[in-house]
Structure formats: structure tokens, C-alpha cells
Amino acid sequence: MKLSIIIPAYNAEKYLSEACTSLVGQTLQDWECLIVDDGSSDGTATIAQGFCSVDPRFHLLQQKNSGVSAARNKGIEVARGAYLAFLDADDIWEPNTAALFCSLLDENPDCRVTWGEAIRFDTETGEIKPIVWKNYFPMGNPWYDMLIYHYIPISAVCIRKQDLPDTMRFRTDLTHAEDRDFLLRLLKNAVAIPLNKVVLRSRQHEASVSKNADAALAGEIRVMREHLADAALPRHVRRRAESALAFRCAVIMAFTGGQYGRALLWYLKAVVCDPLNINNYLLPIRKISMTLRHALRRIF
Numbered sequence: 317m318k319l320s321i322i323i324p325a326y327n328a329e330k331y332l333s334e335a336c337t338s339l340v341g342q343t344l345q346d347w348e349c350l351i352v353d354d355g356s357s358d359g360t361a362t363i364a365q366g367f368c369s370v371d372p373r374f375h376l377l378q379q380k381n382s383g384v385s386a387a388r389n390k391g392i393e394v395a396r397g398a399y400l401a402f403l404d405a406d407d408i409w410e411p412n413t414a415a416l417f418c419s420l421l422d423e424n425p426d427c428r429v430t431w432g433e434a435i436r437f438d439t440e441t442g443e444i445k446p447i448v449w450k451n452y453f454p455m456g457n458p459w460y461d462m463l464i465y466h467y468i469p470i471s472a473v474c475i476r477k478q479d480l481p482d483t484m485r486f487r488t489d490l491t492h493a494e495d496r497d498f499l500l501r502l503l504k505n506a507v508a509i510p511l512n513k514v515v516l517r518s519r520q521h522e523a524s525v526s527k528n529a530d531a532a533l534a535g536e537i538r539v540m541r542e543h544l545a546d547a548a549l550p551r552h553v554r555r556r557a558e559s560a561l562a563f564r565c566a567v568i569m570a571f572t573g574g575q576y577g578r579a580l581l582w583y584l585k586a587v588v589c590d591p592l593n594i595n596n597y598l599l600p601i602r603k604i605s606m607t608l609r610h611a612l613r614r615i616f
Contacts, residue, residue, distance in 0.1 A: 318346035318418050320397030320477070324387035325351055328405035329359040331439075331519065336367045336374065338408040344415035349374045350391040355381030360405075385486035385494045392485065401474040406519045409471075413515040417474035420511060428479040428506040432472045432515030439519050455553070458508040462500055463543060463557040465595075466564070470495040472516040475502065492535025500543050533568050537561070559590035 321339060325332055332351070339349050351364040353376060367374040377390055388402060399421055403409060413432065420430045437444050454461045462468060486498050540561045544554055566582035569575045586596050 317348055317397045318344070319348075319399045319401060319414055319474075320391070320395035321347055321349045321401045321403055321414075322388055322391030322395065323349060323351045323403050323405055324354060324384045324391070325356065325360050325364065325405040326354040326381065326384070326387070327356045327358045327360060329356075329363055331406040332360060332363050333367075334408055335403055335405050336364075338411075339403070339414075340367075340371065341411050342409065342414040343412050344418060346418075347373060347414055348395075348397060350395060351376050352387040352391050353378045354384065354387040355379060383488060383491065385488045385490065389485045389488070392480070395477065398477060399474055400477050400480065402470050404471045407469075407471045408517040408519070410515050410517065416511055416513060416515060420509060421474065421476055424507075424509055426507045427476065427509045429473065429475050429502055429508045430511055431468045431474070431508075432511040432513050434469045434472050434516040434518045435514055436518045436520045455556075458510075459500065459503040459505075460553045460557075462496075462503050463540075463549070463553065464560045466496050468499055469516060469518055470499070471518065473499065479506075490535060490539065492532050493539040494535075496536075497539045497543070500539075504546075504548075533565055536564060536568065555590050556593055559586045559593045559596065562586035562589055563596055 323332070323335060328335075336349065336351070339347070349367075351367075351374065353361045353364060355378075361376065361378065364374070364376040368376050377394065379387065379390060392400065399418060401414075401417060416432065417430060421427055424430075435444055455464070480502075484498075484501060486494050490497060540557070543549075544557055544561075549557075562582050563586040566579045566586060569582060570579035583596075586593070590596070
């Protein structure tokens, strides 16, 4: 078995079929899909069973509601593939995603992890949304860059399973930023090679936006504080990462919580932490520019 794809699913009946269909259409066919139903109360299990009944590569695992981390971990434990990948139930893979992942890992036996790029789309209109909040000035070290900016979606990641330590699992004590924590631990001291190709369509819809900005903020801060305390982290990287953390907190407050006063305080902290971080100035300008262009297109 070449590739195991793990889909954690909780009350995902609205989008699960699209996610699974994107796997059926893969150009590489040597894969299995483990759908982990995390105690859903809707038709998630029925949809999963429908795919299992017509395609033996699909498998349904069920557990009581324990959270997305426990669901992913359950999939890891039973996966048979040489490589591991994750797909959220509301996301969609590009047709050549599996082939790109496996080809890169086949050709680079020392590589532990690879990842591709994602595009966002509006679930109602199908409109492609530009990625605004990104690190335009990467440092070239995936661990550093992941600390400075969360630029890798978990659904765009593929891992060599034999290189995944038994202790390397998603933390079940985290309800936010658990994927960020996992990737930070995975990327430290690892040979990691990016694909630099789009592998994922990430759905933007109301349900995917956290309704609890304070909880999202607390989770982000908790995870980042733990990783920023690493003694192996160079001072200039820590400073840049602290600035980026404050900037992300500003984004969470403004665009998730609508708390613009608190967002401004976080933004000012980001600038004070690292006045030379051009991202702190470029990203807001880019966001404003895109918003204006979008508004003008609607008018004209």
C-alpha cells in the first residue's frame, strides 16, 4: 500500500461526499482512505458506508466523540500505507495530489515530510479566494518558517510513516492549533521538501470560521509559547515569530471575533516586537487592496 489518507469526520454529511469523490478521481490509485467518524449525530457514517460499499479502498472507523486529534491518531494507528496524508472532511484534493506526494517521497528517500500549496474557495459561489495572510519573506528553514507563520494546511501534508516516531501524535489536550503543534514537532530536525504546487482546495464557509475567537486566541498563544521556549531557537527567529504571533492574534480578533480594538493592540505589539518585519506592513496593505478591488468589481 502506497498511501493512507485519513479523514477525521464529525457531523460532516454536508461535505464528506465531495472530499471522498476527490480521492476517487486521483490519478494515482494505490491508496486507502480511513474515514474516522468521531461520534457524529448526522448522516456522516451513512455517507462513509456508501463509499465503502462500492470501493474497497475506503474504510470506516467509528469512535465516541473525542475530538479531531483523537480521530487522526486512530487513523494513524491502523494505516497500512508507506506514506500518511490527512484530508479534512470539508476540503478537496486536486486530481494529482496523491501522485505528487508519492513521487516526491519516492524520489527523495531521506525526506520525512512534504507539503503543497492550497487555494481557498467560497462554498456558496465557488469563487477562488486569494491567500492574503502568508509569509512573503521565508527564511528557508521549514521549522523556522512554520514558527513565524502557519503556512502549511494539514490537508496539504504527506509524511513518510516509518519516520513518524510512536510518540509523534496529535495532542488530545489541545482544542485549537493542534495541527500547528503537530507540524512544528514534525518539522524540527526533519528533512522536509515542499512541492510548490497546488494540491488542495480549502473550503471557506461560515461553519469553518471559529465562533469563539477567545478560545482560538488562547490555543494559538499556548502552542506558540511552548515552542518559542525551545532553547535551540535563534534569538532573531524567536523575535520574528513573536511578532508574527501578535499579528496572527490581531487577525483572529479582527476577522473572527470582530473585536477591532483588541486587534489594534495586538497589531501594535507585532510592530514593537519586530519593527523591521515587512510582513507587518505589507499584509494589511495587501488585504485592503484586495478588499477594494473586490468591492469595485461588484459595483462595476
